[in-house]
Amino acid sequence: LSLTGLLKRSRNRARGRRVLEDFSTPWQLDIRKGSTGVLYAEEAGAQKPVNWAFLSCGRVAHDYANALRCVDGAKPYVVATRSADDLPRAEAFRDRHGFEKAVGTYSEALLDPNVDVVYLSSLHSARVEHVTAILECGKHCVVEKPLACNGADGRRLVELARSKNVFMMEGMWTRCFPAVEHARRLINDGTIGAVTAVISDFGFDAADSGVYPTDMNDPSTGDPIYFSKLGGSALLWAGPYPIAAGLLPFGATEPRSVAAAGVVDPTGVDLSCGLTLSYAAPGGVPVPQKAGTCPPRGATVSLYTAIDAESAETTTYIGQKGRITVLPPAHCPTKLRVELKGKGRGNARVTEFEFPFPEPKRPFAPVPGGGEDDVFFYPNSHGFAYEAAAVTRCLNAGLTECPQYTLDETLRALSLVDAARKAMSEPNSES
Numbered sequence: 001l002s003l004t005g006l007l008k009r010s011r012n013r014a015r016g017r018r019v020l021e022d023f024s025t026p027w028q029l030d031i032r033k034g035s036t037g038v039l040y041a042e043e044a045g046a047q048k049p050v051n052w053a054f055l056s057c058g059r060v061a062h063d064y065a066n067a068l069r070c071v072d073g074a075k076p077y078v079v080a081t082r083s084a085d086d087l088p089r090a091e092a093f094r095d096r097h098g099f100e101k102a103v104g105t106y107s108e109a110l111l112d113p114n115v116d117v118v119y120l121s122s123l124h125s126a127r128v129e130h131v132t133a134i135l136e137c138g139k140h141c142v143v144e145k146p147l148a149c150n151g152a153d154g155r156r157l158v159e160l161a162r163s164k165n166v167f168m169m170e171g172m173w174t175r176c177f178p179a180v181e182h183a184r185r186l187i188n189d190g191t192i193g194a195v196t197a198v199i200s201d202f203g204f205d206a207a208d209s210g211v212y213p214t215d216m217n218d219p220s221t222g223d224p225i226y227f228s229k230l231g232g233s234a235l236l237w238a239g240p241y242p243i244a245a246g247l248l249p250f251g252a253t254e255p256r257s258v259a260a261a262g263v264v265d266p267t268g269v270d271l272s273c274g275l276t277l278s279y280a281a282p283g284g285v286p287v288p289q290k291a292g293t294c295p296p297r298g299a300t301v302s303l304y305t306a307i308d309a310e311s312a313e314t315t316t317y318i319g320q321k322g323r324i325t326v327l328p329p330a331h332c333p334t335k336l337r338v339e340l341k342g343k344g345r346g347n348a349r350v351t352e353f354e355f356p357f358p359e360p361k362r363p364f365a366p367v368p369g370g371g372e373d374d375v376f377f378y379p380n381s382h383g384f385a386y387e388a389a390a391v392t393r394c395l396n397a398g399l400t401e402c403p404q405y406t407l408d409e410t411l412r413a414l415s416l417v418d419a420a421r422k423a424m425s426e427p428n429s430e431s
């Protein structure tokens with residue numbers, strides 16, 4: 001079913017719900033056209049299997065390994081911990097997820113010639129060290145968000161990846177979800193006209209899964225998320241999502257202005273932050289203007305992130321012809337609402353789209369110590385399958401970046417983190 005077909009159907013319904021299961025049309029399978037689609041290996045043609053190395057075996061690594069069970073050609077090959085003392089933890093992870101090997105140092109995994117791609121999910125503060133080691137060994141990699149803790153480190157890592165000509169992607173899995181690809185498609189084909197605003201929020205309460213420190217000077221007394229030395233903060237943990245959502249219609253284009261304000265904890269990390277960007281040109285596709293209407297002169301982007309409270313978590317793209325709302329949880333969504341403006345105010349035709357997760361080829365493994373149905377640490381981690389499928393296709397196509405989230409976008413996102421921090425440290429400045 002073509003996109004036009006889908007839209008026709010949706011337009012025929014004043015308010016309805018469509019379940020999109022068929023993602024086998026060619027444009028959706030060609031990663032070079034900016035879409036991953038889901039996991040129909042048959043239609044994608046023969047894909048060379050990919051041997052994955054996992055550096056670290058913490059919470060998100062467990063979720064990612066589970067999601068690989070949905071991806072054709074994804075082979076869990078080797079899992080490594082930072083320290084040989086922790087080898088038993090890697091061995092337990094190997095057994096739980098069916099990896100071929102477990103090793104007690106990252107370098108052992110990186111020197112293994114059978115490794116095709118590395119999934120790095122160690123702590124933020126070790127990014128430069130770990131990503132540099134991966135790239136120096138000439139390995140392709142998916143680096144969990146954020147790629148780095150600041151723009152300068154990010155630029156150095158991107159330059160190194162480009163000089164080594166290897167694939168590198170910041171793990172902005174959101175961009176690979178079919179709901180988000182569908183939103184992008186609708187923006188790019190002009191369905192909602194010129195995009196004049198984006199509103200996106202993602203806040204969670206870090207105390208739900210970690211402990212607030214009893215001694216602010218001693219990181220061993222609390223969760224790393226609360227310590228800047230360990231790469232904690234709202235901007236680095238939750239912030240990458242609303243920022244990436246805001247960038248979607250504009251790519252890596254430099255905003256005309258960036259303003260930010262937030263709340264900083266005595267430990268030094270920001271607990272919440274609001275960012276407002278303006279762009280000199282609108283996103284998406286401008287539509288012919290009727291006489292007497294305001295031309296699209298630019299766009300305003302409002303973003304909120306937090307680790308001290310949970311927010312609703314939606315992303316809305318506002319265009320001159322309508323709106324697209326990525327429904328909660330917007331960083332790993334399965335639902336999308338499209339509202340096409342009618343005559344006058346408040347007369348939108350509303351359609352909701354739903355994108356069910358693919359089935360795993362073998363049952364998911366429970367989280368350590370969890371019951372049979374307790375299979376993920378984080379919400380909707382099933383959706384890592386979309387990112388892993390995108391990576392498989394990129395590697396098969398010989399790409400060194402994922403079109404869904406380019407390294408230039410990653411760097412733009414990090415430059416916004418830098419700008420927000422600067423603004424928060426100078427609360428009366430206008431920048």
Ligand SMILES: NC(=O)C1=CN([C@@H]2O[C@H](COP(=O)(O)OP(=O)(O)OC[C@H]3O[C@@H](n4cnc5c(N)ncnc54)[C@H](OP(=O)(O)O)[C@@H]3O)[C@@H](O)[C@H]2O)C=CC1
Pocket residue numbers: 055056057058059060061080081082083086121122123124144145146171173224236237378
């Ligand atoms: N895309 C997504 O949805 C998600 C992404 N993330 C990202 O994944 C990464 C890891 O998150 P998560 O798995 O929750 O984190 P964990 O707390 O589970 O830790 C991950 C790994 O980091 C290392 N580590 C943990 N504590 C310390 C410490 N105090 N000092 C040094 N190293 C330490 C360990 O590596 P080892 O095993 O080698 O000992 C550990 O396994 C982060 O970058 C986070 O932003 C997190 C959640 C979801």
Ligand SMILES: O=C1OC[C@@H](O)[C@H](O)[C@H]1O
Pocket residue numbers: 145204237238331378379
């Ligand atoms: O990336 C993430 O980091 C923090 C988690 O709570 C969140 O669910 C996740 O996707």
